[in-house]
Amino acid sequence: MGNQYKQYIDGEWTTGESTETFTSENPATGETLGTFHHGTETDVERAVDAAEEAYEDWRSLSRINRAEYLWDVYHELRDRHEELGEIVSMECGKEISEGKADVTEAWHMVEWAAGDARHPQGDVVPSEVASKDAYMRRKPRGVVGCITPWNFPVAIPFWHMAVTLVEGNTVVWKPAEQTPWCAQIVAEMMVDAGIPDGVFNLVQGYGDTGAAIVDHDDVNTVLFTGSAEVGQGIASEVAQYPGKRAACEMGGKNAIVITEKADLDTAVHSAVMSSFKTTGQRCVSSERLIVHADVYDEFKERFVSLAEDVAVGDPLEEDTFMGPLIEAEHHEKVREYNELARSEDTNVLVDRTELDDREIPDGHEDGHWVGPFVYEADPDADLRCTSEEVFGPHVALLKYEGDIERGVEIQNDTEYGLAGAVISEDYRQINYYRDHAEVGLAYGNLPCIGAEVQLPFGGVKKSGNGFPSAREIIEAVTDRTAWTLNNSRDIEMAQGLSADITTKDE
């Protein structure tokens, strides 16, 4: 049945105002992992008040002192790696090495943020006037609302929170309702690290809890990672308030371009990893494979054969390649998109929508199981299945003829622009792709998944307006300020502007 857990507001574990609870379920078994309190508007109010109250003292610490708390969190993440990796795997269904990698990615981000605290922050800028010192300095923005997804339930919260805290902001965090147990452990780590009361607050719940954070007058910065639909709603809500800012990182309809010069081992390996790892539930997963006609048949044969064979199963087993989908509602959505692809006149090559009973591990009959779905489609046809993000192991093969320009034209024929890859042995083709693919994250001769924390992370077009990673997130959670200091007793203006004050008598 799992334990009953509280929220963490203003330095105390509390049920909050609500008597309403929700449960977290293991997507591989249906087992209940824990019961959580559904945060209300009043709970959010209390958390924001506490964060507001704690802000002055927190921002008054040195950046290096603030980072010291984060170093303690770093050690917590390392010490509890195995335990938390397993909880990630149990709660969101990712294969165990992915569960552990999620925790590793989290400590990488903490390491980056806390390490950066001893590096220069801001710029020394020249002044036209010799007696003036000019600087670009950064100031924290205050209370930052963090709304994070279930698919990286430990890593992404730290993308949001590590730099945010080191920069002197305080945090109200609403994790995904599918992974509240992972959030509970992260909160325990923050508490064990001694982060002062009110600096970090955890409210659990659904979209209404997140909306209360976004709408709160004292939250002037919102960081969001999740679906395009929710992110667009947040961005337009925030745009109504002058001075409020939202950095939203959203989905994709990511593609891999496989040219006639591709090494096919690299192409097949990259495509299988990108389309099926994490059961296609990464915002960077590929759902379109754009393959040159000269290599199409061979690629298709090899890709289809692996798509038929990849191991779906118990995420806690190391030889599993794909775990289950996250929940019943999402399972239904993936089934519908597979059905839609059939009805849109495509040519279905692999359909493992309903798995053979023998593939489902014993005791896992209630899991949300699905295997790869692969189809061929015409790149010029206007289809929903090749345009809309499915967030599952649902992938189209799109054949192209001609040069790399044509491959990239198909790649760019989408509203989204998150991640993409090119597979080619020809550096000219790779460079053309690098310069013309409309994506924020681009890979050459690699899968289109697998970003590292020290790189920017985020997309263009409908995929987002924010880069919730390392250096780039500093832009979202601080304000740049220009600071000019006069070292003389005389006032001398820039641009040759006279500083003389003339009076009536003169």
Ligand code: UN1
């Ligand atoms: C996501 O897909 O939602 O690049 C985030 C990657 C990971 C992060 C993905 N490091 O695949």
